[in-house]
Amino acid sequence: MSGTPPTVCIVTFGCQMNKLDSQLLRGELARSGFALTDDAARADVVLYNTCSVRRHAEDRVLSHLGSYRRRALREGRFVLGVIGCMAQRLGPKLIERFGFLDLVCGTHAFLRVPEYLRHVMAGQGPIVDVEGDGEVSFARAPGMRVGPHRAYVSVMRGCDNFCSYCIVPYVRGREVSRPPQEVVEEVEALSADGVREVILLGQNVNSYGRGLDGEDAGLAGLLALVNEVEGLRRIRFVTSHPRDMSDAVLGAVAGLVRVCEYLHVPAQSGSDAVLRRMNRGYTAADYRHMVRRARERIPAVELAGDFMVGFPGETDAEFDDTLRLLRDVRFQQSFIFKYSPRPQTRAANWPDDVPDEVKRERNQRLLAAQEEIDAERRAAMVGRRVEVLVDGPSKSDPAKLSGRTRQNDIVVFTGDRSLAGTLGTVRLTDSTVLTLFGELRQATVQHGGTELARLRRGHGGRS
Ligand code: 5AD
Ligand code: SF4
Numbered sequence: 122m123s124g125t126p127p128t129v130c131i132v133t134f135g136c137q138m139n140k141l142d143s144q145l146l147r148g149e150l151a152r153s154g155f156a157l158t159d160d161a162a163r164a165d166v167v168l169y170n171t172c173s174v175r176r177h178a179e180d181r182v183l184s185h186l187g188s189y190r191r192r193a194l195r196e197g198r199f200v201l202g203v204i205g206c207m208a209q210r211l212g213p214k215l216i217e218r219f220g221f222l223d224l225v226c227g228t229h230a231f232l233r234v235p236e237y238l239r240h241v242m243a244g245q246g247p248i249v250d251v252e253g254d255g256e257v258s259f260a261r262a263p264g265m266r267v268g269p270h271r272a273y274v275s276v277m278r279g280c281d282n283f284c285s286y287c288i289v290p291y292v293r294g295r296e297v298s299r300p301p302q303e304v305v306e307e308v309e310a311l312s313a314d315g316v317r318e319v320i321l322l323g324q325n326v327n328s329y330g331r332g333l334d335g336e337d338a339g340l341a342g343l344l345a346l347v348n349e350v351e352g353l354r355r356i357r358f359v360t361s362h363p364r365d366m367s368d369a370v371l372g373a374v375a376g377l378v379r380v381c382e383y384l385h386v387p388a389q390s391g392s393d394a395v396l397r398r399m400n401r402g403y404t405a406a407d408y409r410h411m412v413r414r415a416r417e418r419i420p421a422v423e424l425a426g427d428f429m430v431g432f433p434g435e436t437d438a439e440f441d442d443t444l445r446l447l448r449d450v451r452f453q454q455s456f457i458f459k460y461s462p463r464p465q466t467r468a469a470n471w472p473d474d475v476p477d478e479v480k481r482e483r484n485q486r487l488l489a490a491q492e493e494i495d496a497e498r499r500a501a502m503v504g505r506r507v508e509v510l511v512d513g514p515s516k517s518d519p520a521k522l523s524g525r526t527r528q529n530d531i532v533v534f535t536g537d538r539s540l541a542g543t544l545g546t547v548r549l550t551d552s553t554v555l556t557l558f559g560e561l562r563q564a565t566v567q568h569g570g571t572e573l574a575r576l577r578r579g580h581g582g583r584s
Contacts, residue, residue, distance in 0.1 A: 126156040127242065128158045128165050128166070129157055129158065129167075130157075130161045130168070131143045131147060132161060132168070132169050134170065134171050134181065135174065136174070137265075138278070138322060139171075139172060139205055139206070142231060145232075146204070146232075146234055149232055150238075153235035165199065165200065167189070167199075168201075168224070169186065169202070171204065171206055172206055172207065173463065174287070174288060174463070175458065176461040176463070182203070183218075186201070186215075189219075190219070190221060198242075200223045200224070201222055201223055202226065202237075203215055203225050205231070206228060208226055208227050209228045209229070210291070210292050210464070212251040223247050224238065225247075230252070269315060269513065269541070269542065270318060270510065270542040271316065271317070271318040271320070271510075272319055274304060274307055274311070274319050274322060275323070276298065276299050276321045276326065276358075277324070278297050279295050280296060281295055281325070282402075283467075285400045286462075286463065286466055286468040287463070288465065289324055296324075297332070298330050301330075304343060305347060308353065312350050312351060317354040317542050318354060319347065319355075321357070325365070326358045326361060327362055327370060328340075340369075340373070341369035344356060344380050345377060353379060354510060354544055355380075356377075357383055357529070358380075359385040361384055361387075362402075363386050363387075363408050363411050364403050366386060371418045371419060383423055383527065384415060385426075386426060387456075388427070388446060388447075389401060389427060389428060390429065390432065390435075390439070391405045391408075391442040391445055391446025391447070392442040395443075398433070398434065398471075399468075400467070409449070412424060421528070422528075423453035423529070424452050424453060425453050425454040425456070426454075426455050427455070427456045427457075428447060428455055428457045429457075429459075430443070430458070430460065431460040431480030432468070433460070433471040434475075435483075444486060448494070452491065453528055455488075455491040457488055459480040459481065459484050460473070460480065492554055495555060499530070499552035499555075499556075502530075502549050503549050505548075506549070506562065507526045507547055508545070508546060509525060509532050510524050510544055511541050512525070512541065513538070517533065521534060522535070522561065524545070531555065531556050532549070532556070532559060533557070533558050533559075534558065535560050535561060546562045547559040548562050
């Protein structure tokens, strides 16, 4: 392209996967001669990367799009596009509703966005591509930084589980795993660039490797490979399906020093009848058994969970089972959602019969129970020493530092800024519901040669 490059602003809704896709697209756009900006009001091109998992997320995007009507009609050069899950789901219907939209591009085709933008900017009319070939390359994914020392790395896409409420298999398609070598190379590049913690990302990360051949297939094998990347300090992986929490994966968390004792395993409900209607493939007892196995194998493990309230037909008694499960497991963190019917899914054929006030009330009750656990859990940690990865100055109190424990708890502490990106030991002195406070006592010995030797023998040091 000649002259001043057109500026593009990507506005992202939804999950980490979407944020990673936006990052990937930014790289592609920069390579194709576009300039990137965060200022939507001044950008020549605004792209919405969208989420369909709940109706609320879609409604917000629709209202944003509506607000561009005047600008789109006034400024002939202005380009507005919708990409991602909502584009995949609604396709041409979006253009029917917003006649001024220039581009609708689904999840499978978004690497073609630069090419489409050039077409649109040359005045050749709007483009809708929701077909794609199902092949999104992982190869050029640069890893998404969350802070200077932490990054997400996509290891698989899509989902084959077809939970009855979930739109993901329809908008993101079938599971595809990224070859282990490619993942390792990306992690090596990130590590060389100062990243100390990677979060391996997949909708259903425990089934990583299905469909790939080779002896390294499987999440446990991948963790073992990534564990050896030089300079890296920590590894997490999200999101896990309770049914696929194999002994091999638990063994990898227990045995590999860099893999953190943190599992995000959505339970969704504590009622067998609801779990069956959700097509989750396990009972509440299976879930509890999985938690027991994880805790036996990995004594320091903490679990995070997702829950949904107000699923079709959910009775008070069924909800009480969920509340009980949340209380009994004592999650480190719970993400709680009100059920929202999604077109195409099986549950959308059933009446959405739990009134919104009831959903809201159940949501509040789960949140309150989790908050009680949060406060108790963190108060009980005061006095202990924990390993933190130092992120840098704390957002809430820039005179202090903040970091995370291996179990993903946020800690704010006094200490020297130059320690950002290193592991340290913090003595915990105080807590609130969601934050731990303390003093950095000493920098821990960084995982070096001896630790690597230990890790190859298959047993990791735990504090
Ligand atoms: N309604 C509400 N929440 C949903 N989730 C997935 N589909 C729906 C839906 N239709 C929640 C699940 C999932 C999380 C990412 O979003 O709890 O784990
Ligand atoms: Fe959706 Fe279930 Fe797949 Fe998670 S496992 S993405 S909830 S279908």
